[in-house]
């Protein structure tokens with residue numbers, strides 16, 4: 102697996118075209134991925150679903166960035182746009198300093214090898230009529246690996262993800278959820294990517310199996326120097342795996358922080374509510390100070406002007422400015438960014 | 449609210465399940481979905497049922513409601529609800545109980561709500577059916593009795609008002625308008641509230657809640673849990689809460705039942721279970737949960753996978769994954785035994801698990 106490591110050492114150069122918002126954090130280290138989306142990522146015929154709307158996302162090599170937020174807030178859309186599985190309507194995505202949104206298909210295919218995705222649903226994402234060898238071998242075939250080498254490579258991959266070699270000729274329905282997720286991981290790793298997007302890789306799994314997969318992903322990161330974008334709505338899981346966390350609300354990132362900082366002191370009111378709402382073993386039995394948000398998230402179809410959290414915001418500071426002016430993501434230093442007028446003092 | 453021990457011991461249980469066995473007869477063999485489950489639920493108590501997917505949690509609840517469908521069947525045991533055995537009740541008697549004293553919230557509200565009926569209609573219907581005792585039963589005699597004595601029924605208008613009131617109680621804004629909405633026009637959290645409203649329509653004594661918040665986002669889950677807590681305090685309803693989320697259990701339940709492969713492997717008051725888990729499976733489950741915001745606490749997964757229910761290992765079902773298992777475990781099935789007041793464990797090595805329990 103030495104190749105995987107060698108590939109990673111390609112430096113993130115350039116980045117000169119990065120928007121100002123990213124300069125401080127974005128350029129001082131190597132970055133395998135630098136993404137910037139302008140307006141409206143996602144156009145629909147009649148109305149626009151602003152699934153992801155003006156998001157800046159930087160992931161440094163070797164780190165794990167967690168992306169959290171409620172169902173439908175645009176996490177998967179963002180992930181797929183980064184990999185160009187969706188074509189964003191505007192903006193830019195840079196991988197190792199190189200703009201990829203306008204790359205011609207042939208070059209994009211070559212790049213795909215470096216960027217892989219593990220899907221949310223281990224049941225739906227595997228073709229039921231293919232054997233493990235065919236499933237895991239497919240990306241290898243696409244990359245032009247000779248036929249006679251494929252079986253050997255697949256066996257190697259099965260060993261890495263902890264599946265017995267005897268399972269290579271089985272079909273997906275013969276596996277449990279956790280095992281299927283391992284097949285998905287083996288497939289994603291087949292082409293030795295540098296950057297892996299894990300879209301809710303453990304959400305469909307039981308806790309005892311979840312822990313197996315989390316540990317596996319961590320081990321693979323150490324072994325192969327992988328960089329992860331880890332998407333989930335489970336904050337316990339995300340706090341466990343991530344170095345930094347981005348909190349999304351309705352197509353926007355509303356807070357960025359190092360993991361410890363976020364849990365020590367959530368700044369955005371949405372983050373505060375989110376953290377307080379999670380039932381945990383440690384906070385057992387007590388009816389603690391829970392922030393109960395009123396209502397449900399508004400839809401990303403024609404989102405409100407001003408702060409998107411305005412309707413549900415409980416801060417006593419909130420006022421007309423919040424309703425009318427969309428708060429920018431303000432850099433507070435030390436890796437912390439927040440999009441809230443009250444926190445940023447722009448009321 | 450922890451029930452005081454005194455009362456728990458003295459009071460008659462609302463629900464007393466004894467050696468319940470529900471099996472599915474499939475081509476691949478007999479699936480012992482529920483296999484010898486016994487537990488009690490006391491008035492005003494909330495008991496959590498946890499365990500991995502497929503361990504028989506829903507089927508336990510479905511058996512209590514007598515809603516197990518083909519190829520499944522209750523093959524043994526008793527379900528004493530307020531002293532009467534539900535297993536022996538006729539379908540007609542069951543229908544009278546369901547939605548009156550006995551109500552259930554299902555995991556997926558979309559599959560239980562009728563998609564083509566407005567929610568108002570569905571709630572009023574259920575209010576009227578139950579207010580009108582069993583006379584909704586079809587057939588000539590039901591019809592005749594309704595004809596001869598219309599007074600037992602409550603009017604549409606009354607039912608409508610009660611439904612609006614219920615929607616308000618479960619925290620749905622503008623309930624009058626919402627009565628005219630179809631289920632698909634509501635968010636997941638709202639549909640779940642409608643389900644709860646329907647379940648509460650008739651003031652049940654016992655509420656079976658099967659993963660009532662699993663499909664919901666955490667902020668909505670918090671709303672629903674708060675609501676259920678409220679109801680429990682106001683009405684003293686007993687709740688059997690099925691979930692796989694230890695967090696939910698920790699904040700909501702008085703006692704916990706841990707199931708594995710169709711059986712109860714441990715049962716204890718909440719604090720006792722969390723502080724002193726004694727079954728290796730419970731210990732494994734607790735060790736595999738990441739701690740919120742604490743990266744230093746390493747998760748330790750349970751090895752292996754859940755065995756297939758139609759092909760269980762002999763002896764202890766957990767023996768194929770258990771770090772303590774020996775040859776005896778693989779041969780002889782452990783019985784559920786009381787090791788401390790209210791703390792039951794089914795494990796041969798229960799003496800060896802005490803020390804490991806702390807670090808686990």
Ligand SMILES: Nc1ncnc2c1ncn2[C@@H]1O[C@H](COP(=O)(O)OP(=O)(O)OP(=O)(O)O)[C@@H](O)[C@H]1O
Pocket residue numbers: 145150152170171172173174175176177178179334401
């Ligand atoms: N093909 C599509 N056409 C129109 N709208 C879409 C499409 N795909 C997604 N959306 C909308 O975009 C929004 C964001 O969806 P996305 O799948 O990114 O959310 P998510 O944060 O991943 O949610 P979840 O946690 O449920 O996976 C949602 O409101 C969704 O309804």
Ligand SMILES: Nc1ncnc2c1ncn2[C@@H]1O[C@H](COP(=O)(O)OP(=O)(O)OP(=O)(O)O)[C@@H](O)[C@H]1O
Pocket residue numbers: 472474479481499500501502503504505506507508518519520692757
């Ligand atoms: N119609 C059926 N035919 C055969 N087996 C069934 C059927 N319905 C359920 N089972 C089996 O009964 C067992 C118990 O199912 P049950 O729904 O009670 O699990 P559960 O603990 O509620 O799981 P989950 O957490 O996934 O909801 C499962 O192993 C399932 O495979």
Ligand code: SF4
Pocket residue numbers: 727728729764765766767768770771772773774777778782794795796797798
């Ligand atoms: S009985 Fe044996 S195998 Fe079963 S849990 Fe106890 S030690 Fe493990």
Ligand SMILES: [Mg+2]
Pocket residue numbers: 176177178221300
């Ligand atoms: Mg998604």
Ligand SMILES: [Mg+2]
Pocket residue numbers: 505506507555658
């Ligand atoms: Mg279930």
